[in-house]
Amino acid sequence: MSHKTCVIIGAGEGLGHALSRRFAEENFNLALISRSKEGSRAALEEAQKSFKDGKHLHFFGDALQPESITEAAQKVIETYENIEVLIYNVRGGYELKEPLDMTFSDLESIYKIEVVGAFAAVKVLLPGMIEKKQGKIIFSSATAALRGSGTNPIYAIGKFGLRALSQNLAKAYSKKGVHISHVRLDCALDVPLIREWYGKNFKEEETANVHDVAQNYWWIYLQPKSAWSNEVELRPFTEDWTF
Amino acid sequence: MSHKTCVIIGAGEGLGHALSRRFAEENFNLALISRSKEGSRAALEEAQKSFKDGKHLHFFGDALQPESITEAAQKVIETYENIEVLIYNVRGGYELKEPLDMTFSDLESIYKIEVVGAFAAVKVLLPGMIEKKQGKIIFSSATAALRGSGTNPIYAIGKFGLRALSQNLAKAYSKKGVHISHVRLDCALDVPLIREWYGKNFKEEETANVHDVAQNYWWIYLQPKSAWSNEVELRPFTEDWTF
Amino acid sequence: MSHKTCVIIGAGEGLGHALSRRFAEENFNLALISRSKEGSRAALEEAQKSFKDGKHLHFFGDALQPESITEAAQKVIETYENIEVLIYNVRGGYELKEPLDMTFSDLESIYKIEVVGAFAAVKVLLPGMIEKKQGKIIFSSATAALRGSGTNPIYAIGKFGLRALSQNLAKAYSKKGVHISHVRLDCALDVPLIREWYGKNFKEEETANVHDVAQNYWWIYLQPKSAWSNEVELRPFTEDWTF
Amino acid sequence: MSHKTCVIIGAGEGLGHALSRRFAEENFNLALISRSKEGSRAALEEAQKSFKDGKHLHFFGDALQPESITEAAQKVIETYENIEVLIYNVRGGYELKEPLDMTFSDLESIYKIEVVGAFAAVKVLLPGMIEKKQGKIIFSSATAALRGSGTNPIYAIGKFGLRALSQNLAKAYSKKGVHISHVRLDCALDVPLIREWYGKNFKEEETANVHDVAQNYWWIYLQPKSAWSNEVELRPFTEDWTF
Numbered sequence: 001m002s003h004k005t006c007v008i009i010g011a012g013e014g015l016g017h018a019l020s021r022r023f024a025e026e027n028f029n030l031a032l033i034s035r036s037k038e039g040s041r042a043a044l045e046e047a048q049k050s051f052k053d054g055k056h057l058h059f060f061g062d063a064l065q066p067e068s069i070t071e072a073a074q075k076v077i078e079t080y081e082n083i084e085v086l087i088y089n090v091r092g093g094y095e096l097k098e099p100l101d102m103t104f105s106d107l108e109s110i111y112k113i114e115v116v117g118a119f120a121a122v123k124v125l126l127p128g129m130i131e132k133k134q135g136k137i138i139f140s141s142a143t144a145a146l147r148g149s150g151t152n153p154i155y156a157i158g159k160f161g162l163r164a165l166s167q168n169l170a171k172a173y174s175k176k177g178v179h180i181s182h183v184r185l186d187c188a189l190d191v192p193l194i195r196e197w198y199g200k201n202f203k204e205e206e207t208a209n210v211h212d213v214a215q216n217y218w219w220i221y222l223q224p225k226s227a228w229s230n231e232v233e234l235r236p237f238t239e240d241w242t243f
Numbered sequence: 244m245s246h247k248t249c250v251i252i253g254a255g256e257g258l259g260h261a262l263s264r265r266f267a268e269e270n271f272n273l274a275l276i277s278r279s280k281e282g283s284r285a286a287l288e289e290a291q292k293s294f295k296d297g298k299h300l301h302f303f304g305d306a307l308q309p310e311s312i313t314e315a316a317q318k319v320i321e322t323y324e325n326i327e328v329l330i331y332n333v334r335g336g337y338e339l340k341e342p343l344d345m346t347f348s349d350l351e352s353i354y355k356i357e358v359v360g361a362f363a364a365v366k367v368l369l370p371g372m373i374e375k376k377q378g379k380i381i382f383s384s385a386t387a388a389l390r391g392s393g394t395n396p397i398y399a400i401g402k403f404g405l406r407a408l409s410q411n412l413a414k415a416y417s418k419k420g421v422h423i424s425h426v427r428l429d430c431a432l433d434v435p436l437i438r439e440w441y442g443k444n445f446k447e448e449e450t451a452n453v454h455d456v457a458q459n460y461w462w463i464y465l466q467p468k469s470a471w472s473n474e475v476e477l478r479p480f481t482e483d484w485t486f
Numbered sequence: 487m488s489h490k491t492c493v494i495i496g497a498g499e500g501l502g503h504a505l506s507r508r509f510a511e512e513n514f515n516l517a518l519i520s521r522s523k524e525g526s527r528a529a530l531e532e533a534q535k536s537f538k539d540g541k542h543l544h545f546f547g548d549a550l551q552p553e554s555i556t557e558a559a560q561k562v563i564e565t566y567e568n569i570e571v572l573i574y575n576v577r578g579g580y581e582l583k584e585p586l587d588m589t590f591s592d593l594e595s596i597y598k599i600e601v602v603g604a605f606a607a608v609k610v611l612l613p614g615m616i617e618k619k620q621g622k623i624i625f626s627s628a629t630a631a632l633r634g635s636g637t638n639p640i641y642a643i644g645k646f647g648l649r650a651l652s653q654n655l656a657k658a659y660s661k662k663g664v665h666i667s668h669v670r671l672d673c674a675l676d677v678p679l680i681r682e683w684y685g686k687n688f689k690e691e692e693t694a695n696v697h698d699v700a701q702n703y704w705w706i707y708l709q710p711k712s713a714w715s716n717e718v719e720l721r722p723f724t725e726d727w728t729f
Numbered sequence: 730m731s732h733k734t735c736v737i738i739g740a741g742e743g744l745g746h747a748l749s750r751r752f753a754e755e756n757f758n759l760a761l762i763s764r765s766k767e768g769s770r771a772a773l774e775e776a777q778k779s780f781k782d783g784k785h786l787h788f789f790g791d792a793l794q795p796e797s798i799t800e801a802a803q804k805v806i807e808t809y810e811n812i813e814v815l816i817y818n819v820r821g822g823y824e825l826k827e828p829l830d831m832t833f834s835d836l837e838s839i840y841k842i843e844v845v846g847a848f849a850a851v852k853v854l855l856p857g858m859i860e861k862k863q864g865k866i867i868f869s870s871a872t873a874a875l876r877g878s879g880t881n882p883i884y885a886i887g888k889f890g891l892r893a894l895s896q897n898l899a900k901a902y903s904k905k906g907v908h909i910s911h912v913r914l915d916c917a918l919d920v921p922l923i924r925e926w927y928g929k930n931f932k933e934e935e936t937a938n939v940h941d942v943a944q945n946y947w948w949i950y951l952q953p954k955s956a957w958s959n960e961v962e963l964r965p966f967t968e969d970w971t972f
Contacts, residue, residue, distance in 0.1 A: 066347065099411045100369060104309065107362060111354050115400065119350060126343060147728075148410025157358065160407035164400045167391025168342045174966045190955075205955070212956035219948045225966040226919075226934070227941035232961075237903045237954040242633075242728045390971075417723045433712075448712070455713035462705045468723040469676075469691070470698035475718075480660045480711040485876075485971045552833065585897045586855060590795065593848060597840050601886065605836060612829060634896025643844065646893035650886045653877025654828045 003054060005029040005080040009061060009069065009121055010090035011043040014191035015140060018210035019043075019087055022218050024050035028085070031076045033061035033069065033121075055080070063090045063117030064109060073124035085221060086125050088118045089140040092158055099153040106154050114158030115165055122169065126178065133177030136221050139166045143186045147243050170230040179228050181220050185213065186235040186243070206238045246297060248272040248323040252304060252312065252364055253333035254286040257434035258383060261453035262286075262330055265461050267293035271328070274319045276304035276312065276364075298323070306333045306360030307352060316367035328464060329368050331361045332383040335401055342396040349397050357401030358408055365412065369421065376420030379464050382409045386429045390486050413473045422471050424463050428456065429478040429486070449481045489540060491515040491566040495547060495555065495607055496576035497529040500677035501626060504696035505529075505573055508704050510536035514571070517562045519547035519555065519607075541566065549576045549603030550595060559610035571707060572611050574604045575626040578644055585639040592640050600644030601651055608655065612664065619663030622707050625652045629672045633729050656716040665714050667706050671699065672721040672729070692724045732783060734758040734809040738790060738798065738850055739819035740772040743920035744869060747939035748772075748816055751947050753779035757814070760805045762790035762798065762850075784809070792819045792846030793838060802853035814950060815854050817847045818869040821887055828882040835883050843887030844894055851898065855907065862906030865950050868895045872915045876972050899959045908957050910949050914942065915964040915972070935967045 006023040010016055011032035020030050020043035030047040034040045037058045047056040057079065061072035076083065092113040095106070118139060129135025144152070145159035166182035173180065188194045190207040216234055223229065235241060249266040253259055254275035263273050263286035273290040277283040280301045290299040300322065304315030319326065335356040338349070361382060372378025387395070388402035409425035416423065431437045433450040459477055466472065478484060492509040496502055497518035506516050506529035516533040520526045523544045533542040543565065547558035562569065578599040581592070604625060615621025630638070631645035652668035659666065674680045676693040702720055709715065721727060735752040739745055740761035749759050749772035759776040763769040766787045776785040786808065790801035805812065821842040824835070847868065858864025873881070874888035895911035902909065917923045919936040945963055952958065964970060 099408075099415050100366060102362065104359065104363075107354075107359055111350075111358075111404075115354075116347065116350055119345065120347075123343060148407050148412075148414055150411060150413075150415030153408075153411035153415070156411055157404055157407045160403040161354075161400055164391050164403035165342075165396075168393060168396035168399055169391075170393075171391055171970055172342050172393030172396070174968070174970070177966060179966065207955070209953070209955040212953040216952065216956050216958075219951075222948075223945065224938070224941040226936070226938040227945050227963045228966055229945075229962050230964070230970065233958050234956045235959070237906060237908065237957055239903070241900055241903070241959065414727055417725070417727070420723060422723065450712070452710070452712040455710040459709065459713050459715075462708075465705075466702065467695070467698040469693070469695040470702050470720045471723060472702075472719050473721070473727065476715050477713045478716070480663060480665065480714055482660070484657055484660070484716065585894075585901050586852060588848065590845065590849075593840075593845055597836075597844075597890075601840075602833065602836055605831065606833075609829060634893050634898075634900055636897060636899075636901030639894075639897035639901070642897055643890055643893045646889040647840075647886055650877050650889035651828075651882075654879060654882035654885055655877075656879075657877055658828050658879030658882070 002081045003027055003029050004082045004084040005031055006085040006087065007031045007033065007076055007083060007125065008043070008087045008089055009033040010088065011040045013042040014193065015189060015210045015213055016040070016089050017043040017046050018214035019089065019217055021046035021050050022211070022214035023085065024054055024056070026218070027051050027054065029055040029080060031057055031059060031080060033059045033072045035062045063113040066112055066116040066120040069117045069120040070124055073121050077124060077128065083125060083128060084135055086121060086137045087140065087217065088121060090117055091140070092155065095154060096151050098150065102154055107157065110154045110158035111161060115161040118162060118165055126173065129178045130173060130176045135178045137169065137178065137180045138217055138220055139182045141182050141184050143184055143243055145182070145184060174228070177225065179223065179225070181229060182231050183217065184231065184233045186233055186241065187239050189213065206236060208234060208236050245324045246270055246272050247325045247327040248274055249328040249330065250274045250276065250319055250326060250368065251286065251330045251332055252276040253331065254283045256285040257436065258432060258453045258456055259283070259332050260286040260289050261457040262332065262460055264289035264293050265454070265457035266328065267297055267299070269461070270294050270297065272298040272323060274300055274302060274323060276302045276315045278305045306356040309355055309359040309363040312360045312363040313367055316364050320367065320371065326368060326371060327378055329364060329380045330383065330460065331364060333360055334383070335398065338397060339394050341393065345397055350400065353397045353401035354404060358404040361405060361408055369416065372421045373416060373419045378421045380412065380421065380423045381460055381463055382425045384425050384427050386427055386486055388425070388427060417471070420468065422466065422468070424472060425474050426460065427474065427476045429476055429484065430482050432456065449479060451477060451479050488567045489513055489515050490568045490570040491517055492571040492573065493517045493519065493562055493569060493611065494529070494573045494575055495519040496574065497526045499528040500679065501675060501696045501699055502526070502575050503529040503532050504700040505575065505703055507532035507536050508697070508700035509571065510540055510542070512704070513537050513540065515540045515566060516542040517545060517566060518543070519545045519558045521548045549599040552598055552602040552606040555603045555606040556610055559607050563610065563614065569611060569614060570621055572607060572623045573626065573703065574607060576603055577626070578641065581640060582637050584636065588640055593643065596640045596644035597647060601647040604648060604651055612659065615664045616659060616662045621664045623655065623664065623666045624703055624706055625668045627668050627670050629670055629729055631668070631670060660714070663711065665709065665711070667715060668717050669703065670717065670719045672719055672727065673725050675699065692722060694720060694722050731810045732756055732758050733811045733813040734760055735814040735816065736760045736762065736805055736812060736854065737772070737816045737818055738762040739817065740769045742771040743922065744918060744939045744942055745769070745818050746772040746775050747943040748818065748946055750775035750779050751940070751943035752814065753783055753785070755947070756780050756783065758783045758809060759785040760788060760809060761786070762788045762801045764791045792842040795841055795845040795849040798846045798849040799853055802850050806853065806857065812854060812857060813864055815850060815866045816869070816946065817850060819846055820869070821884065824883060825880050827879065831883055836886065839883045839887035840890060844890040847891060847894055855902065858907045859902060859905045864907045866898065866907065866909045867946055867949055868911045870911050870913050872913055872972055874911070874913060903957070906954065908952065908954070910958060911960050912946065913960065913962045915962055915970065916968050918942065935965060937963060937965050
């Protein structure tokens, strides 16, 4: 029998590569979808290192063109059996501007990235899970999904939409045996982008370690069907928790 | 000095006409934006009846084409002074389908209707309010803004997005003196559509009366700046309240 | 026919006296319950000034001895007809300490003040409202009802409990025609205690004016039964809004 | 070096015995606190079976007499080293009555059971965790902590208070290295009481299996300090999810 497959959309050098490694360590095949093979190189290498005999492949997909996510997901279906896990880990740029400075293009992009792209993947991959009454779909999200912002409004609009999608799916398909979970990261992650952003002010202990987060995704995967979490929050012990 | 103006986008025969009447009763000019003058006929007549000397006009605008909302709002600015209130009262069809049956077109439409259209209006009308450090923007929303659904998923995606937009705006512009409020109607409204839908099972006391709702919008308008509500919930006394 | 009566428990010189004035202005009799007549002097004077022919009386009641609230409420029933409004406006001291420094006595006191005292009043006054299918019960609360605190933990425990009580009552008795509402003040109030506390750092525009808040209570009173708010939030336009 | 110790307060034949087994399987000593050794017999036997060389003991403690919880916790401290986990798993009777039928005694009891008893245990056991910058405190809770009820109001008042306590503690002591988590069970558990209650209508798949829940507690224990959940929700795949 073939190995189980985990599909990660948005498999870059941040949380993506940690997720790739964590599932590969459990002998999952990794199907990695992102805008460029180069961007997923770390994720792919981690997978190959952790599960040498696995079938780990990169597929082109760009959430800004949701139809490319559809196509990538379809290729994944043609390439793999036993697709057990879909992780949607895409995120838009974290662009600070006040709401009135948002452009219509900003609104369109964030919606494609957070909602339409996610739905494109779900639309292709969920029916097979329902058929087998088994499967896990995990959305990487943030506190921005629960609270708007005067300085980072675009991100909130995207994440609110993603959370709505996640709840919709959970309410419709949990009973069919598919576990859908929205993971709210209430913190900054320890990823290259954040280290660069904070520069000298970066403090490792004030961020979530991506491998620790990936471990939590693994536990969500393991949750037995009598005790599922549909919404998960994660924050480091240092975080000032306001929501 | 010219009369104050209230702009209502989505001024149909449901809540829209009641809002039109309520603000006209207080001697507001009414600028009504909707897809057809015919659809806004009741709202226009109510305005004319309640404030005879008011300047009550209809402007074409269809949230499915957000640029038409932009244009309508611009015409409103050219036509009126003292624009004090913007009410975004548009809503999409309440189409029951399971999430996997949503189309990409559904996703695009609901986002335009609930988020992009609203933002289009805000983008034109808010700067003038900020300049005068005065103004009220009210979004008609629903419990679907807080909770997903397995049977009515499209609506939730739209309303979550609208709530994000509302919170973003409130957090950015309250300090500038503009009051932004998201009104969650946790119930069915007593409007022709709902009466038709429920047929014999319609029970008036299980719905919110649109004039009672409009009165609440009026109180939001009146709220002094030291005691604003940015999120308001309304439900009839009969409602089983689960969120 | 006799005038309507508003019962205010916790009628001091802060929000209490403003509520007293606001309802007296509408020709309500005021029944004021507090620990001392001296403490309610301002509230009583406001009532007498605003409604000269009203029957305005003080009754002794101390939430730390809930049975005294019961007795006071019983005297109110014997003294007045048409008791239409009950406002529970008591609050404990805002004592900053870390959770481990809370004493068992702190826990007992805050529960009496926020929950048992409120229930004592409700137990006496609600049945008459149910009988007449009419009445309003308003609880003065705070954001502490929704969010714990590492520095002011006692207050949160009390307010969470008060909110639970309020929701319980709303769910049980709305259908009987009694409107129960929990008012979350997401801010400091402009009251003597706060002015003293902040000293030179006090900024009027960063607080809610008690008369503006009282006006909002009045609107809650006016809400028609097809469009009630069971939870109301209020904050000044200057407030940084995090929950 | 001595084994780690897990303290369970409310170690009966429901979730308690499953938690006892799960931590014993990981070679934890179990300190079980409950009203009677007989009531904790199953929990004690599970511990002995799963970790034969462990030091598993029962201590008398009744949350209705919080001082007995204090005493039990003090005995636990004198008896064990390495107290790493405290699970507060007590709950009151699930008594259905409308709010007006609550007695003052009901209010007093539920507060002792849910809040004062929990705090009593925390007050004794948390300082040692802070000193070692290590430890986990888990509160068994329910959706009643987030939503009032017209038919089961006592329970909600207790659980709201417990959640406040949990958030207070998390906000004050996470930075000290102690992980505090509130587990919301959004469902019925498969325990003898529930089976008896539902009788013929009991459906196993509509409840959470206690061993599955205990496994989730174990994962909370394992969560690394860069990625903690302070609030966890659990429900079976069959649950109609309304909050």
